[in-house]
Amino acid sequence: MNRTKKIGVAGCGALGSIVCDALRDGIEYYDFVGVSDLDEPDFGVPNMSFGDLAETCDIVVECLPPKVVPALAKETLERDKDLLMISACALLLSPEINxxxxxxxxxxxxxxxxxxxxxxxxxxxxxxxxxxxxxxTKPPRGLKGAPYIKQKNIDLDEIKGNTLIFRGSALEAAQAFPANVNVAATLSLAGIGPERTQVEVWADPNAQGNCHDITVKGGSSTIKTSVANAPDPSNPKSSMLAGYSLVATLKKRSDKIVVI
Ligand SMILES: NC(=O)c1ccc[n+]([C@@H]2O[C@H](COP(=O)([O-])OP(=O)(O)OC[C@H]3O[C@@H](n4cnc5c(N)ncnc54)[C@H](O)[C@@H]3O)[C@@H](O)[C@H]2O)c1
Structure with a gap:
């Protein structure tokens, strides 16, 4: 049986480049056939439209700005192909994708x-x-350009200490910070949904990176996790761990023993 799947990457910025590098180096059972980006990234495969990428691939890896994701989802899902999606906020903001x-x-x-x-x-x-x-919690520059920051006229340069910027549901957070709270969207999809998942966004000029503290309670368990990520050098809004998580997901198809 030929288990090899044709794969492509849409969006070759900070996170997409991590995936493209790993695919170019080789991940078992994947044939890296193309990318789609506004620039001309040099990963040794052709740059194509979303439609051509979806047509050529069995699986497309999405690493795009959230507002572009519905167009890629349409081209991919209409052709009955799989989509590995890092911009989880898009699923909350564009329910038509569901x-x-x-x-x-x-x-x-x-x-x-x-x-x-x-x-x-x-x-x-x-x-x-x-x-x-x-x-x-992010350094203030990591929140730059977010709709909420603009609407509330928040001067990020004036923030001197750790400051609570926003509190609300994951759905409200996705609308307020579509490029910053994908983690909250992912948590809500894994757990109790976007209306019931509560989100706080903090800006801390002394933060060394992007930190996410999660507490989930239910049954006889309390789950607490804390992750501190250095910002990606090419995009301070993102963390390289997110790119590695895409590569790890792809590798799990070929590992003989899989921890899931
Ligand atoms: N789930 C998570 O934990 C998590 C963490 C960090 C970032 N993210 C999300 O991942 C996504 C990618 O992040 P990034 O840091 O790599 O972003 P980035 O800005 O570095 O890269 C985006 C790339 O998409 C390309 N692009 C933009 N519009 C396009 C279009 N219409 N067609 C083709 N290409 C287009 C850009 O040229 C760029 O190369 C973002 O939505 C971000 O919010 C998710």
Whole structure:
């Protein structure tokens, strides 16, 4: 049986480049056939439109700005191909993607990204989850350009100490910070959903990186995880761990013993 799948990457910025490098080096059972980016990235494979990439591939890895994701999802799912999606916020902000997935033979897979503990949180669903919270702390520059920062006229340069910027549901957080709280969207999808998952966004000029503290309670368990990521050098909003989580997800197909 030929298990090899044709794979491509849409968006070759900070995270997509990590995936492209790993695929170019070789991941067993994947044939790296193309990319899609506005620039002309040099990974030794052709740069194509979303439609051509979806047509050529069995699986497409998404590493795009969230607002572009619905267009890629449409091209991929209409062709019954699989989508490995890092921009989890897009699933909250563009519910039509869920409808497309329901009609498609293709699937959407969301990796753990920049956080930890989703395996245990998925398991705890079976006992019932009472509460899920995530507090994300970033250096102020990591929140630059977010719709909420603009609407509230927040001067990020004026923040002197650790400051609570936002508190609300994961759905509200995705609308307020579409490029910053993918982790909250992923947590909500693994747990009790975007309306019930609570999110805090903190800006700390002394933060060395992007930190995510999660507390989930239910049944007879309390799950607490804390992840501190150095910002990606090419995009301070992102963490390299998110790129590695995509590569790890792909590698799990070929590992003979898989921890999931
Ligand atoms: N789930 C997580 O934990 C997590 C963590 C960090 C980042 N993210 C998300 O991952 C996504 C990628 O992050 P990044 O840091 O790599 O972003 P980036 O800005 O570094 O890269 C985005 C790439 O997409 C390309 N692009 C933009 N519009 C395009 C279009 N219309 N067609 C083709 N290519 C286009 C850009 O040229 C760029 O190369 C973002 O949505 C980000 O919010 C998720």
């Amino acid at each position: 409808d497309m997935a329901k009609k498609s033979a293709g699937r959407i897979m969301v990796p753990s990204g920049a956080i930890a503990g989703l395996d245990a949180i998925s398991a705890l669903n079976f006992a019932g989850i009472d509460s899920a919270t995530i507090a994300t």
